[in-house]
Amino acid sequence: MSGIVAAYGPFDPRLGRRMLERLAHRGPDGEGSRQVGDAWLGHRRLAVVDPEGGGQPLANDAGDVWLVGDGEIYNHRRLRADLGEQHFRTGSDHEAALRLFDRDGLEGAQRLWGTFAFAVAGEDGRFAAIRDTLGVAPLYWARRDGTVLFASELKAFDEDWRPEVEPFPTGQAWTPRDGLCEWSSSLSGPTALMRSRASDEDPPLWVFDAIRDSVVRAVETALRADVPVGAFLSGGLDSSVICAVAANAVRARGGTFHTFAAGLSDSPDLLAARRVADHIGSHHHERVYTAEEAIELVPDVIWMLESFDPMLIHSAVPNHLVATLARDDVKAVLIGEGADELFAGYSHYAEIETGEALREELLETIRGLHNLGLQRVDRVTSANGIEARIPFLDLDVVDLALALPPDWKLTREDRAEKWLLRRAFEGWLPDDLLWRGKQQFGQGTGMKDVLSDHFGRTVTEEELEQERDAVDPPLRTREELAYYRIFREHLRGIEPDHTIGRFVEA
Template structure:
């Protein structure tokens, strides 16, 4: 996790310095910048793969780079470019060496979660973002100048009306403009197409789901600093905990897990049960309604969204990240499982696997301005890096290749039954088959915030102001959050930058 700022074209470095100062929370290890021809690159960086030598901007040959995220296949890149001299073990240095060797085509060979800006002394310049949009990136263009930054708050006021999310899975160069990398996960299921939805999957399907996710978790445990888990008490984070705790025991250590909730919340009870079952060092924090209400303005400013669904989950997410940051600098989270295996309650209305699959694809495409934004911003506000094993591309491709009819919710099959079955015995039964609750619901957050902030806006005010956005602002609570958003990010066009969950 780092904060990046970059520009191509006429640019005042003082603007870059101001933008970096607004991203200081993303990079506790240092700040750096450099001019490369018509490009300016700056970073507030958090070094994970090589904490001693992973500062930014980095250089390789004639090329320079700033980036956020992680490149998982960097060792294979190093082996392929064996004649290159490397100054560090940084994963980004390997990616930069590849760019210096083959130019923007390097993005086609990168596997990971990243937002990268690369510039060379000979004028080459390229920006790329991972296919799921896990690493954040925004851009704005005016005249001959194009600006890039990790968060909207980085931009000066006069630039904010021009800011838009940089599209995931794309590369931009001054010569070719915006180009789709073509790396999207397969849109059409390809495995076991002859099987009827009600048929029992063969045993190897459960084995494949389990083994692929185990490898994804183990890859994300590869870090010099200690890695913990945000254990919400739901099935997704419990599965991640089970895998990570097993690896910790094999290494002679104990995994650290973290949970928060209001007194008596269901999430806290489930997290305790999972921690005891897995043998983790468990940390928890109980907060009050007043604690949560007081946090909302700061959470919305960090979150850069006013969608009530995100706000409800971002408040406890902020509290658990704050708790975890006192003990670790990297955490694993369970984000992505609901989108891949149809865990949300509104997916239960589908009776056709084809229709459900289309909805899952649409949800995944919007995650970068939804759940992924919450995960990133809340962790960044607390100086931490999050890693998301369910969104490992191997896991994504396998999940999307399976017959979507197996993901339908029926009287005989609960939501996410396929994933749950794959981890039977890894998680206590009362947690494994616990009904899905939104993070804010399980922690007791939704009702508290809805009542309080809804009461700050009248029905007449909602009727008057609802049409400021399309679709219209739906509730008094959402209008209250929208006002806090506009106060914290004046000038940002909410219509084009904020994802909103609007159930059809």
């Protein structure tokens, strides 16, 4: 992921340059900025597509429309063919978004397929900021005295702007003329064909084929890059499936796929990852760390994560350590995020008894991904100068998964959690790994107990009672208060009530 800053209205470029400096970790490969009419655009670049010629801001032929973007436009090759390759000046995927906006305005965004956030401005006063359907690419904004300001992370904003900062809505665009408007279709519902089947029927075999084929295509798409691509491998179902597919695709091209894992010595995830790597034949890298190392990293992780939620921190610490390992060998990584939300993998889903109730819970979870799991993925990879790619959140996979009858996803005595996904990939992994029970990443790596015990001891029950209501909803545990104090120190001025996502359970 790269870093963007954009402003519309009266604006001091010195503020923009300060903001870009705070995003330097997101873009170690270049920096650029430009005043365009009533707008200012700034960019910090992580070069993944067209490393030599794709610097930003990008301009059209006339030099009067410019764009800065973060993330990936996965269908840019098809768009180039439709728009005319002769009109393109670079190999950058974001140039397709620029050309569409220049020709069709905001309506052109409906043809984009990918995970992105961008701002585009014209000398004629046109301006738009846009974020992808699921919010995989981060974007925040603040409005004051006729100026609208955008950035990829909370920490980019000057302290006096931070009380106004909010997450930019997913699947939305903003223009000076129309304000906020929805540009992407909402998450789909079950198709008529799927609804025609009884909920207690086993799915037809083609359903498993469709799930597998969609995931395989999404992984193959995510492997496209002009730089080396690897994957985080936790040993759980989701990352193991992604790695098995990727290793097979890379081997077919005559290459060897790189996988990366981190954990405490002999932690369950680390042991499982070794077995998966051996089975798929990947070049496997490990980072074994101590409890003391993990504890010492927490303040830095809270700063990069921009959250004080305990569950996020439990997983962000090992994620950060595996990212520091991966950055020496690859520039982009595949990550298994999203499968739990699409196929009902979390333990609390097992308590839901009806398909309709499960569907509503899944949709609510997916809508909240952008400032929970996806925020963790984005921040820890961006802080280490690598790009995260998430095949399970490819929109084709999302559409298919949400079109399946939710009753098929219910956990029953004869159906483990995510059984649809497990069945679809039978034969790709050893059965004991394919049907291994779900563990939260912070639990499998050993982080949950280590961090909860240590930071819980730094706060008393009396202090928790006194400070519990500092945020809404209230702080839940002594551990969470300890993290909140660190967050408040590192991100002064941020109003957490409307910017920070938090899991229901600590």
